[in-house]
Amino acid sequence: MGKDKDFQGLGFETLAVHAGQHPDHETGALVSPIYKTSTFVFTEDRMERWLAGAPLDDEIIYTYGRSRNPTQVSLQQKIAALEHAEASLVTSSGMAAITMAVLGYCKSGDHFISAQTVYGGTFNLFDHVLKDLGIEVTFLEELNKENLDKAKRDNTKLVYFETISNPTLDIPEIEEIVEWSKENGINTVVDSTFTSPYLFRPLDWGIDTAIHSCTKYINGHGDVVAGAVVGTKEFCEGLRSKQYMDMGPVLAPDSCYLMMRGLKTLHLRMERHCENAMEFARAMKDHPKIKAVIYPGLEDDKNHERAKKYFDDFGGMVGIVIDGDQKKAQELIFKLKLCYFAVSLGDLDTLVQIPATMTHRKVPKEDREKMGIEDGLIRVSLGVENVKDIIKDFESALELI
Ligand SMILES: Cc1ncc(COP(=O)(O)O)c(C=O)c1O
CATH class of the missing domain: 3.40.640.10 (Type I PLP-dependent aspartate aminotransferase-like (Major domain))
Known part of the structure; x- marks a missing residue:
């Protein structure tokens, strides 16, 4: 070498x-x-x-x-x-x-x-x-x-x-x-x-x-x-x-x-993950069936100022909270045609999961509540696809629930 x-x-x-x-x-x-x-x-x-x-x-x-x-x-x-x-x-x-x-x-x-x-x-x-x-x-x-x-x-x-x-x-x-x-x-x-x-x-x-x-x-x-x-x-x-x-x-x-x-492509991928997350968060923000959108890139997000202080961009992860519990969240996710219902994140593909029933399932409900994890929280890891397709996938699924 x-x-x-x-x-x-x-x-x-x-x-x-x-x-x-x-x-x-x-x-x-x-x-x-x-x-x-x-x-x-x-x-x-x-x-x-x-x-x-x-x-x-x-x-x-x-x-x-x-x-x-x-x-x-x-x-x-x-x-x-x-x-x-x-x-x-x-x-x-x-x-x-x-x-x-x-x-x-x-x-x-x-x-x-x-x-x-x-x-x-x-x-x-x-x-x-x-x-x-x-x-x-x-x-x-x-x-x-x-x-x-x-x-x-x-x-x-x-x-x-x-x-x-x-x-x-x-x-x-x-x-x-x-x-x-x-x-x-x-x-x-x-x-x-x-x-x-x-x-x-x-x-x-x-x-x-x-x-x-x-x-x-x-x-x-x-x-x-x-x-x-x-x-x-x-x-x-x-x-x-x-x-x-x-x-x-x-x-x-x-x-x-x-x-x-x-x-070797981390910088190229991250740029796109961040861009897609920002556009997705903005598109979901005013949707009538969505109770809250969590994304540090949004100006009114409670973590926006800290994100600006410490990070070079706002990341590729977005949380959306729907009015309802895990079942309702699941109903929405199963209507998605393009995005995958899967744990993990940071992949080229957009991955969607429900923390209360998946990544944080073993955490007792009492501790989940202390963590601030609502039952209707859906975690979206934006991939590097064309974000318009991802948004369309969510909008079509939301129409069906
Ligand atoms: C923030 C964070 N840290 C650590 C881990 C554990 O990593 P691994 O699944 O590679 O063991 C995960 C897994 O999802 C994670 O999201």
Whole structure:
């Protein structure tokens, strides 16, 4: 593999295309290959260098596929470059990335604070799995200094939140959370899945560690389940050599390859996702059968000012609330002819789902209410199709209910 170029000062789009890509010395192959191997052969020299200690970037000594693989390292360099971070670590799912990040900061007997409204799987992980392992969580409906002060304990190690909450599309006052955390010597982890590196670079705002469900915008094509932890070299390398190596959430090289390809068009895709979301939200806003439209891009949305302050655009996710319950929402969705009724988001195809019965089904109703999830809320992940077709699909379906 060739040496990296100097990426200082290059634009996001250039990094998306070039970062992490090393044309092959021998063949000149431009695209980083899929290294389909589970193990790596030691020569005497490589063995000596490996035993000598922590490898430098330029001379990673590969040993075994559960630890890392050259396709994976290329992808990690691309993600780190886009996030303005020193390093990243890709995982077999977004949930694995969240697990790794939290376990990087908390052990049994520790406590952390999380935003109340988070992805349903994250809530379950925090409220059940981590609790069973002796890591306690306090959920806060609003992460402001006053609430954080009240929730803080001597053993609090972490504050966790999402840049744009799934599914209510709330945006926290990120500066306040970071400021409070630094004052109190507590680390911050943010799930930046809905923003992707295109809209927001968490580390530039003083957040310690970001995670992504790369299943969504980062890969963008709906054919990979993956995650990433993004942060300092020390944190990511520490995780890799300990929790990652011993728990085994590695990402297969084929998936790394697909994500390398997907990331090359992140900027182009995100631009269209955002444009489509804005036009769709405006079209739905005044529809008589729709009670509310949630989209941070709308000027009267309660999160509009925060979105403008922190993000480069408003994202591709829109919430629409219909007058009625889950059944009514389902009735509408089954009348759609073009958009798919499916969980996940950030794909090229427009995907529609009902949080109360799907992504947040396992969250007790009482907690769903605290999260602000109405039964009639429909989450729409705008794809990159012609938005007029999507709007028409919804208008036709709305006429039928
Ligand atoms: C905001 C958010 N974070 C994390 C996850 C979990 O990611 P994965 O499904 O890749 O494990 C999801 C999944 O939908 C999500 O929406």
